[in-house]
Amino acid sequence: MARRETAQDGAQARLRELIAAELRPGDRLPNERELAARLAVSRATMREAIGALVAAGEVLRTWGVGTFVREPPAGVPVSLGEVIALRDKISATGHRPALHDASVGRVPCPDDCAEALGCPPGAPMWRVDRLFAVDGVPAAWIRDHLPLSVAGRDLDPSSLVSIEVDLLEFLARVTGVPVRRTDIDMAAVLAEGDAVDRLAVPAGHPLMSAVQLGVGEGNLPLFHGHILVRTDVLTLRITRRG
Template identity: 40%
Template structure:
């Protein structure tokens, strides 16, 4: 049986096709009842799917008036309302995500990172570094620290160096259902020379820095991540 998430994703995909094939910028879409009949889904599913498209900037919803096709955004959208990887969030907007550079090594992170992971100073962890591209252009650099063992299970994150495996896939493959929620702090920062070279920017260019800790259901930290994201290629939408 299809899950609610799968049904909504299917409706989002169908609506995205309709937008590209049938409607022009500024056109008003049929009402939720008509769209539900056309897509053979419930009105609630249509409402959720339109909400996703609205957060991606593909449509605008005017209370009491209707839903309209929006002009295309110059950047991909990054919806932060659910636990998904960077890859999945951007690809959901119809863009191609790839890894240009990656590495997986053993490392002793800073005391601040170890404290966030609940580990003692000097503890060795896995470090996974990845440089992502969106539609062929460098878009985000990520550095993730992961304990070498969780729940007595040895962790091997080498699969994350491929675009086919994200952090959540990797963790759940070692311990099924391990990932429960994330906490992310976002700040605007400027890039130094090394960061600028990797992301194809000028030194001092502003980017978004996201520091994320991934937890299990008991609040045990599973991973610590820091990413630098170009805002001219990817826009972040946070729904709370």
């Protein structure tokens, strides 16, 4: 089922259209009141829309001076500092996320997943394999492993073959245990094997590899995943908050 567009989503989209049509990098945006009037939204909604563009790195706000259009980044910026669906992180930058390929099935638990999830090696578990694209270009290959049940509730992740269903949202809805944090270890690697075909890159193309563990309340492990990212398409940003 498609997600309903919120007032903020609509305001963000129209604000991006206005910026693209009338402004260039370095130009200052009209003030909040004027933008709200032009786009026929409340000032509160416009404030949230501008804040989303600031968070996405598309505009720069200088208090007491104004908000300015920033130079577009080389790739789509994706923050690793918040537990938010990759789909929504991409959408927030004004780009179009899609699933080029996705599959779900039961497999024997790999050794590294067994250690992370506290399962016996070789025990049956779910594998969710998804290839995310940005504006039609393969960008991230994610292979997640999940236990067959969490908190006494059986899992059926077959709905995750749709871009409209996110792993974090799925776990919170089905198990009642939301993902509170993801621990991520990253390394730079060169494309080889299946990654060459999946991500449509030549052998030896630089990629970012990541291993992540999703954790719920009480340090309950919920999923373990392997990620390969084309950094020429997705720019990874780490945000630290004091």
